[in-house]
Amino acid sequence: MRALVVVIALAGCRERSAGTPCAAVAGHYYAIARDALAAAKPPDELRRDVADQLPALRDTLQQACEDGAWSAAIRDCMILAPDHAALQTCERDLTEDQQRGLDRAARGEASP
Numbered sequence: 001m002r003a004l005v006v007v008i009a010l011a012g013c014r015e016r017s018a019g020t021p022c023a024a025v026a027g028h029y030y031a032i033a034r035d036a037l038a039a040a041k042p043p044d045e046l047r048r049d050v051a052d053q054l055p056a057l058r059d060t061l062q063q064a065c066e067d068g069a070w071s072a073a074i075r076d077c078m079i080l081a082p083d084h085a086a087l088q089t090c091e092r093d094l095t096e097d098q099q100r101g102l103d104r105a106a107r108g109e110a111s112p
Contacts, residue, residue, distance in 0.1 A: 024061070032084055033057065060105040068102075
């Protein structure tokens with residue numbers, strides 16, 4: 001029993017040290033964007049058009065994170081960000097190549 005507890009604890013430490021998965025970061029971006037859209041209260045047609053684009057944005061953002069090999073520190077910063085301004089603060093630590101990948105994702109473009 002004691003060995004099982006040690007194995008579980010070590011597995012948990014290994015997962016934490018790997019940082020937040022890119023999928024979770026992208027999902028968090030999605031949630032912040034969705035909430036900001038609701039708070040902005042745009043006309044229904046515009047809201048629907050933007051909302052329809054959010055899943056694709058989430059998916060391209062996940063791909064940019066994975067392809068760009070964003071550091072655990074950046075991913076962890078982003079998952080803790082409460083709003084878009086805080087996300088932008090985290091983004092400052094991305095390399096130029098990673099930032100270009102994020103910019104492409106924001107425009108809805110696939111990674112090259």
